[in-house]
Amino acid sequence: MSAAAGRKPLGANYRKLLASATAANLGDGLMSVALVWLASALTRDALLIALVGVAGRLPWLFFSLPAGVISDRFDRRALIGWMDVCRVAVVAALGVLVLFDSGGLPTPEQLAAGAPEPAGGPALIAALCLASLLLGCAEVLRDNTAQTLLPSVVDRSLLERANGRLWAAETTMNSFVGPPLGGVLIAVALALPFLANAGLLAVSAALIFALAGNFLPAGAAARGRRIDWKGEIGEGFRWLWSHRLIRSLAIMLGLLNLLSNLSFAIIVLFVQEVLQLYQGWQFGLVSTGLAAGAVLGSLVAERVTARLTAGTALLVSIAGMGLSILLMGLLPWVVPFWMLGVASGVFVVIWNVVTVSLRQRLIPDRLLGRVNSVYRFFGWGTIAIGTVLGGLLVGLGETMLPRDWALRAVFLIGGMAQLSLLCYARRRINTTEIRAAEEIARAEAAASPDQRDAGT
Template structure:
């Protein structure tokens, strides 16, 4: 099992940057929704905050791919961390100014009046979520194009798996419970600490040695033809049957899972009775435990089961876990289901990310990735608003608790309905054929 140190100094720097940035993201994952739940109990309003952060995947992802293939990818990643640092610092200072006036979510649920400055905070939260989402789109799309320049293609699953493990540990295992503790001290603390972590992340990416500009960008006109270059990336993806199918599947899976998970903070509070920040942070660590296990074992599992079988098992497992989470009678069972969900999600991610890095030509990697993520992540905004709306519509008929449970049940059942579509299109034979064809094309062009 290779450690980060055996994959080279540049990989270590990227690894360190990922640890810092994802610890900050883990803090924010709790702080943002907890702040929203301290201002309003409306499921749709809370969902709209999530939508604001996901809209950039529909608006910015396609031009972001063109930019990734045009400019130094190292600098793009680092400067997006700088932009996020500015936004998070400003939001943290605003929260610091208002935090003394905020009721607890439990007080709001018991009928306390919403805070006088709530509208200002919700507006700022929505704007910050949108700006952070824009920076995240360009940063994350570009960061995935760095990996093939840092490690050998034969090591991609291992390198991606180690990176996923570190990112998930920080993002979902260390960050959320730490944020829960920090919230009890001061709601502004997770935001301000995240700002410092983003500064560290930017510095480590700036320190990467080498050239990280796609070779073909040197031959293009200085004037960017966004329409033509986006069309080139879109055309490549749409004509590649395997990558096209994976993009469609990812879009459907992300939309469905977010129908349920956007209501996670309200589910934890109103169904499971977890009204303390540290309790919510702790229950979210279930996903992280599973994700770390999935990250560290993805290469082995894929080799033993084959990639195609592993992907089908992942879809089945994700659907089954969402069904069980919707029926969970206790926080402990909910946490256990989240552990299994984390394993299946990361198995899917490690295999499909490594496939894209192996199959897509380097000069198109940024653009094709952006089109892929447009399909795969743009639907999150749809699922997010749909989840909030379904809870609000179902509550008068089902009651608060069963309205929150029903979105998990619907999402889980819909996952299982996708198995037949996926089984005939992403099997191992098609994956191996696509890898062989890509190897021939790369050899011919070298």
């Protein structure tokens, strides 16, 4: 990025988008603690707790491809705004249910000490799974559309800066402010984080609807009202699969997400039973390590990429993520766990800023929603698989190991497997591959300026 580009303002629309992301992600941070904490007060079964997370990730398997077609056909501002409205309805309904049905639940510490599980637990677990499924469907369409919207809001030369600031705001709220605040709100009333999230999502929707301009995708008006689902999904799939770099990044992301979610699926049990932290605010506070690292990563990602080159930055991120998870299992104490969370957060966000900016720069606007959805189908669909495997591995591990080692083993397995991916990554996502792809994209954009500038 040139010095002149660095001085360009990001604009009023970007400020609204940033404020919307801040509100929505603060609510998501509250929910990240509230959902798993409620589940851990209903059961100690690692697989059942994992299923709550799986329900929210299943839409990435069955809905992400249709979501891409929708993102490339309809006003992207309207899609994001209405998905926030849908999430308000679901979260508010869940909050009301928790408000009336959570009285008398045992604490997670009491359950771990042998207290009987509550009689109404299965019904509440089912409600959590249903809510997670509905919220996941809205999230798939909203998040896929939001990434396709950004190149219509800021100049393409500013994408790293714009994405970095978005990641900083999102991560600060989602992981740094939200979880500890959620733990405090849980101590007041278990329903309070859910109800607060509904209000924050309403604010987010209002800000999105206030964006000024035309956000209809390039070529959408010429496609007609009839949707050829198979043909349009196929076009996005063929573009991704024929693009060596984007295909390799999608495969890598899928493997990384599968392996990282072996451990993150049961992290609430790890914090409670291995780190011996049974208070909601303690769980929220421990999770701020990842958030602090993510904020730091979002602030330095642009400079790290410029110093190391994009390909080297991605390889360093893979190594850093794998080593952090491995050491979390080997050093099961609060301070090292928090510090390793910081390191992991830095590497995760550097990976995200580099790869999201590359996709926004390399994929033509008319295909951005569909290719992005295929990419996330590969990259995010595996989260559900990793979440289930994590719960199953703990159950299997308990037949051979003490409970604490069964919980630690998923960190060790996930970390070592991530490190092994470096061999594949060095050949496929290096700086030479990235620079060649960017040159081709620049030439194609120069030949089709209407596609490059659509929506700006």
